[in-house]
Amino acid sequence: MGDCIFCKIVNKEINSNIVFEDDEIIAFNDIEPIAPVHVLIIPKKHIDSMNDVDKSDERLFGKIMIVVSNIAKQVGIADEGYRLLTNTGINGCQEVKHIHFHLIGGQRLQKI
Numbered sequence: 164m165g166d167c168i169f170c171k172i173v174n175k176e177i178n179s180n181i182v183f184e185d186d187e188i189i190a191f192n193d194i195e196p197i198a199p200v201h202v203l204i205i206p207k208k209h210i211d212s213m214n215d216v217d218k219s220d221e222r223l224f225g226k227i228m229i230v231v232s233n234i235a236k237q238v239g240i241a242d243e244g245y246r247l248l249t250n251t252g253i254n255g256c257q258e259v260k261h262i263h264f265h266l267i268g269g270q271r272l273q274k275i
């Protein structure tokens with residue numbers, strides 16, 4: 164995925180502020196945060212969007228949910244709460260075509 168910006172972050176070709184990393188997952192601060200805490204959690208494996216997740220990804224995505232829960236505690240937003248979201252496709256306003264979860268918190272968010 165030669166020109167994927169998040170693959171470049173995975174490969175350390177682009178700098179990011181890393182919050183968590185293991186062999187399959189990396190989490191880093193969003194470059195344009197919309198709240199005091201705005202972390203992006205991604206699988207290192209390139210997957211375009213939610214439309215491309217299949218049965219073979221079951222274990223990985225279960226692990227991502229546990230990583231999200233741990234990061235929320237690590238960055239101190241678990242008790243007061245937060246939002247986890249994934250934009251998909253045109254109507255979802257997905258800009259970066261490498262699946263990612265936005266972990267947003269540190270302030271009271273607008274109700275959706």
Ligand code: 5GP
Nearest residue numbers: 168179191192193194195250256257258259
């Ligand atoms: P999307 O709109 O695709 O759901 O979200 C993409 C997110 O990636 C945006 O919130 C944007 O600020 C963030 N982003 C885009 N390019 C970079 C980058 O080079 N580094 C970091 N850390 N975040 C980025």
Ligand code: ZN
Nearest residue numbers: 167170209261
């Ligand atoms: Zn990618």
